Amino acid sequence: MLKIDRQAKIESILQEHGSVLIHQLSDQLHCSEETIRRDLREMEAERRLVRTRGGAYLDEKYNKSYPVDLRRKYYPEIKAQLATEALHYIHNNDVICLDSSTTCLTLAEQLIQTDFDLTIITNSLPICMVCMAHTDKIRLVCLGGDFQKPTASFVGHTALQSLDRYLADFTFLSPPKLSLEFGMTDNTVDQAVIREKMLRHAKSSILLADHTKFHDDATVPFGKMSDLTAILTDAQLPVAWREYCRVNRIRLTDRIKEK
Numbered sequence: 001m002l003k004i005d006r007q008a009k010i011e012s013i014l015q016e017h018g019s020v021l022i023h024q025l026s027d028q029l030h031c032s033e034e035t036i037r038r039d040l041r042e043m044e045a046e047r048r049l050v051r052t053r054g055g056a057y058l059d060e061k062y063n064k065s066y067p068v069d070l071r072r073k074y075y076p077e078i079k080a081q082l083a084t085e086a087l088h089y090i091h092n093n094d095v096i097c098l099d100s101s102t103t104c105l106t107l108a109e110q111l112i113q114t115d116f117d118l119t120i121i122t123n124s125l126p127i128c129m130v131c132m133a134h135t136d137k138i139r140l141v142c143l144g145g146d147f148q149k150p151t152a153s154f155v156g157h158t159a160l161q162s163l164d165r166y167l168a169d170f171t172f173l174s175p176p177k178l179s180l181e182f183g184m185t186d187n188t189v190d191q192a193v194i195r196e197k198m199l200r201h202a203k204s205s206i207l208l209a210d211h212t213k214f215h216d217d218a219t220v221p222f223g224k225m226s227d228l229t230a231i232l233t234d235a236q237l238p239v240a241w242r243e244y245c246r247v248n249r250i251r252l253t254d255r256i257k258e259k
Contacts, residue, residue, distance in 0.1 A: 100153035101174035
């Protein structure tokens, strides 16, 4: 297949699905993954797509969030380990907020396998769909509002107004990026204000974050690291992070994958 035809096919797949994975394109177009990577680099230079780890997606103006179907494919084993560790904080009859991250989606998938009776408050459509068949033991509060396709979640005034009506025992969250200088950061204001309010409306807040989130910051800061009760991650954090947690009395559980 000629390059021009191959790239046209890639663009057609993107228009249909919104995102693509390199290994799937390699199989579908019968060429090497390195050939696909070269195509994606050229197409990104022409602003026809946005590359990310293992794939690419169509950019939505003003929204830098990776599509949820791509995010689900990153580090699934680590997300499962973080979710399992998070279960240790939860008790029967707790009220918990879950943000729209795929890590919290993994936590929801594990929660429905437990015997806990819980109230789950979330703006995530996938989490609502996971929990909807288990309302015999889960009281599900789905925050309505404006639907945001890349994150498969609800945002805006209606979602914030709904959240104002509840107080939670725990908020579990996994924002895109974290830094000691700027704290927790998000890709959009709409998502940031939801997470910020979830933090304010919980007695305790638990951060679930894989190692890639600690080395950069996103566009919109929404909370200080000192707002957190605990941090769960899969790799040992640098000394500066560990000292920050000690000084601010944040419980740190790292290197989870080694357990």
